[in-house]
Amino acid sequence: MKVLLVYPKIPETFWSFKHALKFVGKKAAFPPLGVLTVAALLPESWSKRLVDLNIQPLKDADLKWADYVFLSGMTVQRESAREVIKRCNLAGVPVVAGGPLFTTEHENFEGVAHFVLNEAEITLPLFLADLEHNRPRHVYRTSEFADLRQSPTPLWHLADMKKYMALSVQYSRGCPFQCEFCNVTTLFGHRARTKTADQVLAELDSLHGLGWNGKVFFVDDNLIGNKAQLTKELLPPLIRWQNRVGHMPFFTQASINLADSADLMDLMREAGFESVFIGIETPSEESLAECNKKQNTRRDMIADIKRIQRAGLEVQAGFIVGFDSDTPAIFQRQIDFIQKSGIVVAMVGLLQAVQGTPLYDRLKLAGRLRGDTSGDNVDGTSNIIPLMDEKLLMAGYHKILSAIYSPKNYYARLKTFIGEYRRPKVEEKLSLRRLRAFARSVLSIGILGRERIHYWKVLCWTFFVHPALVSQTVSLAIYGVHFRTVCTLVTRPAKV
Numbered sequence: 001m002k003v004l005l006v007y008p009k010i011p012e013t014f015w016s017f018k019h020a021l022k023f024v025g026k027k028a029a030f031p032p033l034g035v036l037t038v039a040a041l042l043p044e045s046w047s048k049r050l051v052d053l054n055i056q057p058l059k060d061a062d063l064k065w066a067d068y069v070f071l072s073g074m075t076v077q078r079e080s081a082r083e084v085i086k087r088c089n090l091a092g093v094p095v096v097a098g099g100p101l102f103t104t105e106h107e108n109f110e111g112v113a114h115f116v117l118n119e120a121e122i123t124l125p126l127f128l129a130d131l132e133h134n135r136p137r138h139v140y141r142t143s144e145f146a147d148l149r150q151s152p153t154p155l156w157h158l159a160d161m162k163k164y165m166a167l168s169v170q171y172s173r174g175c176p177f178q179c180e181f182c183n184v185t186t187l188f189g190h191r192a193r194t195k196t197a198d199q200v201l202a203e204l205d206s207l208h209g210l211g212w213n214g215k216v217f218f219v220d221d222n223l224i225g226n227k228a229q230l231t232k233e234l235l236p237p238l239i240r241w242q243n244r245v246g247h248m249p250f251f252t253q254a255s256i257n258l259a260d261s262a263d264l265m266d267l268m269r270e271a272g273f274e275s276v277f278i279g280i281e282t283p284s285e286e287s288l289a290e291c292n293k294k295q296n297t298r299r300d301m302i303a304d305i306k307r308i309q310r311a312g313l314e315v316q317a318g319f320i321v322g323f324d325s326d327t328p329a330i331f332q333r334q335i336d337f338i339q340k341s342g343i344v345v346a347m348v349g350l351l352q353a354v355q356g357t358p359l360y361d362r363l364k365l366a367g368r369l370r371g372d373t374s375g376d377n378v379d380g381t382s383n384i385i386p387l388m389d390e391k392l393l394m395a396g397y398h399k400i401l402s403a404i405y406s407p408k409n410y411y412a413r414l415k416t417f418i419g420e421y422r423r424p425k426v427e428e429k430l431s432l433r434r435l436r437a438f439a440r441s442v443l444s445i446g447i448l449g450r451e452r453i454h455y456w457k458v459l460c461w462t463f464f465v466h467p468a469l470v471s472q473t474v475s476l477a478i479y480g481v482h483f484r485t486v487c488t489l490v491t492r493p494a495k496v
């Protein structure tokens with residue numbers, strides 16, 4: 001059996017890093033870990049190839065080679081996935097589809113022979129067994145959650161690893177919290193299900209063995225979903241691994257209560273973590289209460305963020321406007337909060353209602369939904385009929401994006417951050433590629449960019465005051481080019 005695994009194109013979005021990739025000579029930000037995991041769950045004797053459309057085109061010859069196309073994707077990749085299905089149908093290759101896009105809305109897709117939904121660790125063996133007996137069904141799904149201790153090491157050799165900005169590893173799935181707008185608990189449950197430390201180390205060994213020594217994204221929904229287990233079972237072996245073979249900096253996602261555990265933050269730094277993405281959402285207590293984000297209430301989140309930065313973890317964060325409780329004052333409050341916090345990478349989105357969330361159910365009942373989401377809450381669209389006047393909401397949203405990504409404010413934030421940040425323990429080695437990225441930043445930002453004055457001011461300040469953090473300043477300056485470009489696409493007036 002010959003299986004072609006296909007990952008659809010991610011449009012030009014906040015997280016695509018499209019405009020930063022050219023500086024570092026990479027084609028895509030992250031690899032499709034789900035697809036590589038699915039590949040490892042298929043029989044060993046089958047031939048497998050990966051086509052990630054973010055790296056390479058899908059050729060007719062690829063389709064001619066394949067007995068089956070296994071297609072994955074997120075909602076944001078919907079259109080590209082449709083095109084792939086169309087081409088497979090024309091070429092007469094049956095499509096097996098799975099992953100978050102299809103798990104959320106498989107009924108919207110025609111031309112797919114088999115939907116193997118939810119976690120493949122559970123549903124794929126059922127499909128394979130039926131296929132062997134020549135009676136495969138159209139849809140496989142489950143309401144159970146997989147035991148991650150049975151999840152195999154992804155087949156990394158299928159990926160052209162050097163083309164990605166970072167690679168990924170997953171330790172846990174699930175999150176103990178229940179934010180009203182988030183579908184993580186519907187998809188992955190409330191309890192943090194984990195792999196064993198040995199599994200994680202085997203995955204890291206496999207990346208290292210294939211020559212990788214760059215950054216690794218721990219793609220957990222909330223790495224600290226079970227703090228005790230993380231502290232006891234994963235971090236100590238991870239620290240030993242970094243000391244033995246490592247030099248791979250890690251980044252991940254966590255909840256704000258990370259700031260409450262100084263020991264945990266120290267261990268994470270020791271283990272190589274240099275950055276965490278946190279869902280801050282809003283400085284408004286009313287809006288936090290409305291969306292049931294209890295973990296963010298009754299705390300000084302600015303102080304929390306500074307504590308995390310000082311512990312050696314950069315904080316990147318998500319923010320949302322468009323809550324029912326938001327008043328017109330929220331826009332300036334968000335800007336002030338973001339500037340003060342020194343959160344350089346701030347993803348500000350409009351509230352969207354995703355199927356499978358309590359928010360979706362509530363607003364559907366209230367008749368306040370307009371179809372589905374685009375899958376990207378940072379593209380300036382929403383399927384929610386807001387309580388605030390919609391023009392006011394959009395103007396306020398654009399105001400936030402224009403303000404925080406203006407060169408002046410962006411570099412002011414960068415300076416605030418560098419002033420707090422403790423140097424990470426594990427850093428990427430200096431390489432020709434990184435020197436080239438620096439040279440490109442000098443040319444395109446420092447000489448040709450309209451932000452050049454800010455770039456030189458902050459770079460020189462870092463060089464003299466925090467010389468150990470120059471590489472962080474250069475990286476964030478490069479990211480700034482991407483975020484500014486993407487946010488300009490969102491805020492520019494629509495063509496009539």
Ligand code: B12
Nearest residue numbers: 013015016030033034072074075098099100116119120219
């Ligand atoms: C890493 C990650 C990213 C990376 C993408 C990396 C990449 N190239 O894939 C980045 C940071 C770019 C990203 C961005 C976004 N993401 Co994201 N992301 C994740 C995260 C945290 C981990 C993904 C992962 O690697 N999982 C590990 C693998 C093993 O799991 P998996 O991919 O789900 O695959 C399993 C199954 O789905 C299934 N499967 C997958 N593919 C296939 C294919 C076949 C044929 C079969 C049979 C089975 C199958 O089998 C696998 C093993 O069980 C998930 C949450 C999560 N826990 O998965 C969210 C998640 C995928 N992201 C999500 C969202 C919403 C986004 C954003 C829109 C966020 C935003 N507001 O901007 C953006 C969209 C893209 C953009 N703006 O650029 C949603 C997707 C929901 C949906 N219905 O599509 C998720 C599920 C999180 C959530 N809150 O629900 N994301």
